[in-house]
Each structure stands twice: as C-alpha cells, then as structure tokens.
Amino acid sequence: MDRPPFTCLMDNPGAMVGEDLELVITAVVAADGAARARAACARLLDRVGGRVLRVGDCSDEEPGCWSLTLAIDSGQRVPENVAAGLARAVRGFVRDLGFPAPRISCEPPTAWTVLDDPDVLDPLVPGAERLLVEAWAGGDPQYREPEPAAEPDVGPQPEPGTRLLLRVDVATDRAAGAEWQARAVASRVARSGKITRVAPRGDLLSVHVDLGTSIDPPAVALLDAVASLGRPGWSAPTREGESTVVRWSATPVPTGGIAALELTATPASAFVWTEPD
Structure with missing residues (x-):
C-alpha cells in the first residue's frame, strides 16, 4: 500500500484559522564560515526571496557544516482545514523549486519536509547536505517577534496641577x-x-x-x-x-x-x- 502524502499528528484549527502562513527554510551546507554559507545559498535567496533569520555553525552535529535559515511570507492565510493548508504550502514550495513531491509531516501549527539528496540539491544550493522546508501558522515562534508587554494597570492617575x-x-x-x-x-x-x-x-x-x-x-x-x-x-x-x-x-x-x-x-x-x- 502506498504511504499517504503527509501524516498529521495534531490539529487544532480553531486557534489557527486566518493566521498568516509563513515558510521557514533551513539549508545545511558544507562551508567553513558564515560568509561561505551565505554564498552557497545565494541562488536559493535569488530564487525565493525572503529574509535571512539566522546563519549558524552546526559543525558540532555535522562537522564542516553551517546552516542558513530564511523566512518567506507566503501571502496566504491558514484555511479552515489547517493541516491540509500547511501541507499544501510545503508541497507547493518544493514543487516550485522543481523537486518531486516529498513526504510531508504535519503537527499544527507547522508542517515540514526534509530534502536530503545532495545531488538533487546541489544545482540550487552548492554543497547542500539537506534542506528543511517548514510552513508555520503565524510564523515560527522561535523567530517570531515578541508581543509588546502589556503595561501594568496602575489605575486612574491623579490629575496634576x-x-x-x-x-x-x-x-x-x-x-x-x-x-x-x-x-x-x-x-x-x-x-x-x-x-x-x-x-x-x-x-x-x-x-x-x-x-x-x-x-x-x-x-x-x-x-x-x-x-x-x-x-x-x-x-x-x-x-x-x-x-x-x-x-x-x-x-x-x-x-x-x-x-x-x-x-x-x-x-x-x-x-x-x-x-x-
């Protein structure tokens, strides 16, 4: 039996429907520094746009590798069927890059897939070991700007003068x-x-x-x-x-x-x- 195109572990649509849908892409590349990692991802950035969130050394886990994470505003909002909407965003992004449809995992508020064939990735990201593609309802909380703290309620202030x-x-x-x-x-x-x-x-x-x-x-x-x-x-x-x-x-x-x-x-x-x- 063929495996389903995506699996969903949890779905809570009420809290997510209508939120902005953001794509977060992390490329792990063979590089010896942040500048080389950025250079390796230049074609990807030119192709998809977005903003760089982080460039980090991941050589502790994968010797000689750096990662670059970028965010892309999809311009879409989460539909009523949250899981399907998240998975569709991931699948559409991968297909737009010219890669075959991957297996997608889903646990709202996110869905994701990992592309880990260096030969397939190399024309787009030279030296790439893998590409993590995530879709987030409301944005990845790790990079989301914190909401401003509510001002303390000090009650009515006396009128001056x-x-x-x-x-x-x-x-x-x-x-x-x-x-x-x-x-x-x-x-x-x-x-x-x-x-x-x-x-x-x-x-x-x-x-x-x-x-x-x-x-x-x-x-x-x-x-x-x-x-x-x-x-x-x-x-x-x-x-x-x-x-x-x-x-x-x-x-x-x-x-x-x-x-x-x-x-x-x-x-x-x-x-x-x-x-x-």
Whole structure:
C-alpha cells in the first residue's frame, strides 16, 4: 500500500484559522564560515526571496557544516482545514523549486519536509547536505517577534496641577462695577478667569472668579498669584481641608474700590466644584 502524502499528528484549527502562513527554510551546507554559507545559498535567496533569520555553525552535529535559515511570507492565510493548508504550502514550495513531491509531516501549527539528496540539491544550493522546508501558522515562534508587554494597570492617575479660585470684595452697590474691578484683578493672574458668582457680603459685593488650573503645586501657585497681584500685607497661608488659602484686606475699609482679596489653591485631583457662598 502506498504511504499517504503527509501524516498529521495534531490539529487544532480553531486557534489557527486566518493566521498568516509563513515558510521557514533551513539549508545545511558544507562551508567553513558564515560568509561561505551565505554564498552557497545565494541562488536559493535569488530564487525565493525572503529574509535571512539566522546563519549558524552546526559543525558540532555535522562537522564542516553551517546552516542558513530564511523566512518567506507566503501571502496566504491558514484555511479552515489547517493541516491540509500547511501541507499544501510545503508541497507547493518544493514543487516550485522543481523537486518531486516529498513526504510531508504535519503537527499544527507547522508542517515540514526534509530534502536530503545532495545531488538533487546541489544545482540550487552548492554543497547542500539537506534542506528543511517548514510552513508555520503565524510564523515560527522561535523567530517570531515578541508581543509588546502589556503595561501594568496602575489605575486612574491623579490629575496634576492646582485649581485656583479668587474672591474679590468690592466696596460698591453696582454689580457691573464690581465685576469690572474683579476682572481687572484676575487678569493679572490668569487670562481666562471666569466669574462664577456675585453676591452681597455685608456692605460689599463679593465677586468669585475661577482662575482655572495651574501646572504648579498649590504652594507655588499661590506664591506666583500673590506676586502677580503685587499687594503687600497678605496673610500667611492657612489650610482648609485639601485647600490652601491666603487673604488680603485694605485697612481701613475703603468707601469705594477693592476692599479684600482671597486666593484659594486646591490640588486639581481633590478639587470638587461647589457653588460659592
């Protein structure tokens, strides 16, 4: 009875169907170095193309021999019948080289054959002892580029920077006038200050301004804001929960104009918007 053209030891199609099908060719040649091995395989490389994966000394196993391994992208994908597709790729490659159809072994994700007749191989690879032809679903794992390591899950990171709020107390009974003066003060610290509330505070009108987020930590953000406002007599910073607060007030309280300022710096990661009092 004739032997079957290939034997299959294991087939797991579900995990391989649709993967790229790659051919890996290893030539063992009589050579005394890597350069001679490459030269011996020059015709093969010109014929089939591909990229050289490795040139190695195998004289420990076969004295006077070197091996050259190359990979060829077949441009095909693994079909539903994985074993048949792998075997077909090996058989087709060997036939394209002009050699008779060989016996093929198959153990998905690979199928392979060995051509070991030096007289048949010599016209293509001078000095060849044998040629190993493999087809791999997804590529030979020995030469496959490792998948990038997944970045560790460190959870949500705190938002950097500081949220700055400004309160400007103005001695006036006109909201428009209070807002105008508050904007003038806020513009010294931030270009995009936004008025969030205007409310009475005793005989004054308090204008609350959201100055936005600074990239600096709270202590630095406060010092920079105070320096930009340029008024002497600010209080020492005090902690109020997660926030740091500094205050300035005019003495005596004027009958018109700015009477007091309050700057609040809160880490952006801890800031929760609440309606100003």
